[in-house]
Amino acid sequence: MAKIIFYSTVSPDRDDEAWGAFSLARRAVQAGLETEIFLAGPATGLLRKQVRDRIDGRARDNLQAVIDGKVPISVAPG
Numbered sequence: 001m002a003k004i005i006f007y008s009t010v011s012p013d014r015d016d017e018a019w020g021a022f023s024l025a026r027r028a029v030q031a032g033l034e035t036e037i038f039l040a041g042p043a044t045g046l047l048r049k050q051v052r053d054r055i056d057g058r059a060r061d062n063l064q065a066v067i068d069g070k071v072p073i074s075v076a077p078g
């Protein structure tokens with residue numbers, strides 16, 4: 001089975017755009033695809049607790065769907 005990997009370098013300062021990889025990953029999981037997220041550079045800040053705690057709405061729903069779907073999230077130091 002093929003795997004789809006969503007790669008992002010978008011900083012948490014760009015709220016809606018930053019969570020785009022999570023939105024796409026959610027849709028891929030819902031479609032039954034093997035999915036992974038790879039965060040590099042500024043995007044690694046998305047995993048900071050204070051960043052995760054301040055999101056709401058669709059971004060929070062996408063993050064929760066990724067967590068519930070057990071999507072692996074890889075991080076490269078930036």
